[in-house]
Amino acid sequence: xxxxxxxxxxxxxxxxxxxxxxxxxxxxxxxxxxxxxxxxxxxxxxxxxxxxxxxxxxxxxxxxxxxxxxxxxxxxxxxxxxxxxxxxxxxxxxxxxxxxxxxxxxxxxxxxxxxxxxxxxxxxxxxxxxxxxxxxxxxxxxxxxxxxxxxxxxxxxxxxxxxxxxxxxxxxxxxxxxxxxxxxxxxxxxxxxxxxxxxxxxxxxxxxxxxxxxxxx
Numbered sequence: 290x291x292x293x294x295x296x297x298x299x300x301x302x303x304x305x306x307x308x309x310x311x312x313x314x315x316x317x318x319x320x321x322x323x324x325x326x327x328x329x330x331x332x333x334x335x336x337x338x339x340x341x342x343x344x345x346x347x348x349x350x351x352x353x354x355x356x357x358x359x360x361x362x363x364x365x366x367x368x369x370x371x372x373x374x375x376x377x378x379x380x381x382x383x384x385x386x387x388x389x390x391x392x393x394x395x396x397x398x399x400x401x402x403x404x405x406x407x408x409x410x411x412x413x414x415x416x417x418x419x420x421x422x423x424x425x426x427x428x429x430x431x432x433x434x435x436x437x438x439x440x441x442x443x444x445x446x447x448x449x450x451x452x453x454x455x456x457x458x459x460x461x462x463x464x465x466x467x468x469x470x471x472x473x474x475x476x477x478x479x480x481x482x483x484x485x486x487x488x489x490x491x492x493x494x495x496x497x498x499x500x501x502x503x504x505x506x
Contacts (some may be wrong), residue, residue, distance in 0.1 A: 290318045291417075293384035295375075295406050297325050297398040298360065299337040300463040303344055303488075304423030304474065306388050308449025308483065309458035309496050314349025315452065321382045322353040323375075325402050326360040336465060341461035347455055354378055363401035371401065375409040386420045391499065393439030394429040407501075422498040427473035427482060443497030446490045453483055453494040 292313050296302035300409055302310065302322050312322050322345060329332040338355060345353050356374050358366060388400040391407050404424070410421060425463070430441045449456065457476050460467060470477040483494040 290385045291321065291322065291382050292318050292380045292386045292388075293321045293379070294388045295325065295390065297390055297396065299324055299341050299389060300344070300460070300466045301399075301426050303348070303456065303459045303463065304428075304479065305390065305426045306496055306498075307344075307348060308452040308494065309388070309424075309447045309461050310350065311348045311452035311455040311459075312447065312449060314351075317466055319351045320349065320389075321384070322350055323356065323378050324353060325356050326358045326363065327355070327399055328360045331341075331493040333465075337358040337463075340463045340465060344459040347459040347462060363398045363399060363405075368405075371405045372408050375405045375471065376414070379406075379409040379415055383417055384415065386422070386466075387416050388498070389421065389423050389501070391423045391430050391441050391492065393433055393436075393441065394426060395433040396429055397454050399426070399429060412504075418504065420503045421501040422499055423501060424496070427478060431473070441499065443486070443489075443499055445500050446486060446495045447498070448490065448492045448494070449483060449496050450485070450487070450493040451481065454481070455485050462469070 294302045294306060310320050318415045392403040394401040425441050433439045464477050468474045486495040486497045
């Protein structure tokens with residue numbers, strides 16, 4: 290299968306679904322990452338790309354795309370421009386499963402990423418698409434205003450007991466983004482969340498998702 294993960298910012302894919310990425314790769318599936326934004330500092334952009342490539346190598350990612358749209362500025366870009374870039378990625382990858390950020394996250398880039406992706410993922414555009422899921426991102430999903438529309442309510446759980454160490458190793462590659470505990474973007478917090486999600490399904494470690502759409506054939 291071709292599996293596509295959209296990440297608004299560098300490291301979101303690891304925080305939200307690093308264990309699942311590694312699990313799919315271990316099973317022989319082709320995993321693709323689309324990193325949507327970067328910042329204005331060219332040296333920092335290149336540093337983050339190097340960190341991303343290192344993390345993706347740990348996880349077994351087949352290919353990563355970097356759209357290089359402005360960080361914290363997606364909602365100021367013409368909608369048609371963003372949609373066209375997302376459409377090209379979807380057309381190239383032809384995914385069967387897609388993972389998106391939660392639209393209720395604190396950073397507006399997450400919501401804009403999900404909106405643009407959903408336009409590109411309309412059924413007539415991607416006939417092979419089987420499933421769309423939403424992941425949670427530490428320091429974004431849990432910090433926003435807890436309204437009904439913003440709340441992350443997981444209903445899909447993936448056992449990552451066999452790949453939690455790869456997830457943590459991949460996050461260590463993002464040296465510029467990693468924080469000390471008790472910051473949520475710390476190795477300890479990432480492990481703790483995986484344990485909490487794991488207890489929901491009685492496994493050691495899990496990642497949780499919200500199902501947007503599934504198609505049974």
